[in-house]
Amino acid sequence: MGASFVPIVVFTVLWGVVGIVCPIFAPKGPNRGIIQVVLMLTAATCWLFWLCAYMAQMNPLIGPRLDNETLIWIAHTWGNPIANGTK
């Protein structure tokens, strides 16, 4: 599995705090229920959306087809200098 441990933990914990911990501290008053619902739904939807984007790219089935000029540029800027010869 091509998954890296750190981002999963970070984002799950982040949205977990927003969705599970924060509602406990919602201010008391007539709006407490609404605030809790809003926090929980926000956390659930945002976490699900991030998770799908992450999982869709973990094990990619195809790669991007790039222009040769673009390839030269990304090799230069993303730290992969071009070697001589054919592939």
Next chain:
Amino acid sequence: MTLCQLFLQSEAAYACVSELGELGLVQFRDLNPDVNAFQRKFVNEVRRCDEMERKLRYLEKEIKRDGIPMLEIPGECPEAPQPREMIDLEATFEKLENELREVNQNAEALKRNYLELTELKHILRKTQVFFDEMADPSREEEQVTLLGEEGLMAGGQALKLGFVAGVILRERIPAFERMLWRACRGNVFLRQAEIDSPLEDPSSSDQVYKSVFIIFFQGDQLKTRVKKICEGFRATLYPCPEAPADRREMAMGVMTRIEDLNTVLGQTQDHRHRVLVAAAKNIKNWFVKVRKIKAIYHTLNLFNLDVTQKCLIAECWVPALDMETIQLALRRGTERSGSSVPPILNRMETAEEPPTYNRNNKFTSAFQHLIYAYGVATYREVNPAPYTIITFPFLFAVMFGDLGHGALIAIFGFWMCYKEKPLQAKKIDSEIWNIFFGGRYIILLMGLFSMYTGLIYNDIFSKSLNIFGSSWRSNYRNDTLADNKLLQLNPDSEDYLQYPYPFGIDPVWQLAESNKIIFMNAYKMKISIIIGVFHMLFGVCMSLWNHIYFKRRISIYVEFIPQIVFLTLLFFYMVLLMFIKWTSYGPTPGKLGSDDPDVIRTSAYCAPSILITFINMMLFKTDPNTRPQCDDVMYAGQMGLQKMFVVVALLCVPIMLFGKPYFIMREQKQQARSQPLGAGPEGAEGAQAENGAAAGAPAEAPHGAHSHEEISEVFIHQAIHTIEYVLGSVSHTASYLRLWALSLAHAQLAEVAWNMLLRKGLMSMGFQGGIFLYVVFAGWAAISVSILVLMEGLSAFLHTLRLHWVEFQSKFYAGEGYLFQPFSFEVILDSAGQAEE
């Protein structure tokens, strides 16, 4: 919500209704529905209020005409005045109206006079010009006659020429001249000169341009003819003396009279202005008071007068939680009116369905309106609005997904919410603005969520951000690069770093113009279905809530459980397959590009199509294996499990179809059996009375409600529901693919706008390139805002609304209630204020 009866003493009635109107928590029912509006008890008072309002509107028109600002009401709205104050108000308005009408009439008469004098002045001046032109310098001024020497000498005798002088509208002069020429056969002589300054028409207060003319003719016949033509063209004729001395005298007289008139006119205008300014201070106040009085009397008209003629009876819907507040308000009203008898608020039992009342604050009310636009919730049914607060902006954002455009929307929404109070106070007229302003919280949330999904889609104005470093590298060597225009990176190699971009879509995809869409389509279609299935499951779970609250235990077993099982076993299973495909198939780190059959079995080559798998599952079909290195299945036991899922799901359908009618039939038989034979109808009535006793949550409602329903009706009803649900689950799942479609359209439009406009501007060189970029940026910004933000935004809004109304709410929402519309001065004043504008 309780139905209450209110007994008010006649003297206290006015004050109590006034207090209740301020409170805005009571909905009155019309107890005299068949009484004509003109026969109601308080029709005279309502008529008087109408009269007062008419006078106030006249005053307002005059104030607006003069451009005097009307002061807004400082602080609180004034309370409805007592009935005896009404007479004072009427007298004041009457006096003001009469005064104003008198002043206006006087002013008009004065202006007419002024106009005549001014025209005369111009005539005298211009004819002087005619004479000056004719003047022979050798002659003395006094002796110059109109025509001069030539005329005298030509005929050998003095020709007696008559003339008329007058003023006519400048536009009419050509036609006037032509008419004169034709009618008088060219025997009259017209001279005209334009008046430079425009004159004010007294009745319409328009500024018009006029010209002075003089017509010379000989003889009486021509004189009559000329006079008639002048009349026809509505030219005003003035007597103009022939001799210059007379003319000068007349001119001086006219000037003095004009001066006097000016002074008088000025004073009249001042007086009018003063009256209006004094009225303008209070006019908003008066409007509010009059409208409140009218509202109170309209409400009093709904009441019934009881036998003793001393007491008014009202029926009203009252939220059960607010009984205390209402009692306090009634007590205050009684004290104010000085009556001794306290009002009585009595609860009534009823089988009628109460109106639906959902308490909202300014934030939630916008979302509540979105739900109500489809249908008001049935009394006490679960309200989807609190969840809509987040799911609506989220689904919008999935379709809109652009950080830049989302930021624009969020800034707009934030500005409207931040400047809420000043913007509300302005009372802007435009309906489009009011729609946007009413939905300011929705817009703010949509913008914020769009920024989040924009970050995940990695799309800001169709460009990507590389915050964390891409997970793809280029390993091609320079000869390959020189020979090939397009090259693809292979994930099963060093090209992919074997861990994904941590937040969102990798920025490399934005650079891959040729096959970006293939990847994004697969990704976006899957997330659309995932989000859709979760949304629908959420909807079905809400129906469980409804069943529990209304104590429909049978429905839980024969409706909710089969529905959940059907949806889960088929569509949630498809969602699980998607997650399995995402995790099981792909490059194996450490064994990149290997030939090992075990590795190949889990590589990209063997990844199956989810859609084909699902279709084969439903049709109990297996495709022939075209790839011998690959397994038929994604996990062990897939075929058997799938067959079982389909069978169980299909079994749910007859349960949904026949379950509920069967139980209803059984209950009806039990009822018929448990009552003695002769008391059949009474037994049914008894059951009805039992049901009528519940004003709150109806107990065993289907029990009593269906006792008189035909069995065939029940079956048909249930069949419709089942077909709707089963077919709906397929069609609604596919309907969620609009999330993919709209986000694709948005991304492509943004890309086209960038490539065709801004890129050309950014690539232009030199000084003229700078100017070109300046111009092109304006075009790109205009297209971005008008098409991408406004049009796409509206489109995504509409589709999200549809998804909520149809796909989500059809799983649980009945929406057959009616709204609680309390008697509230705030509501009445707002709507009156809007109708006025």
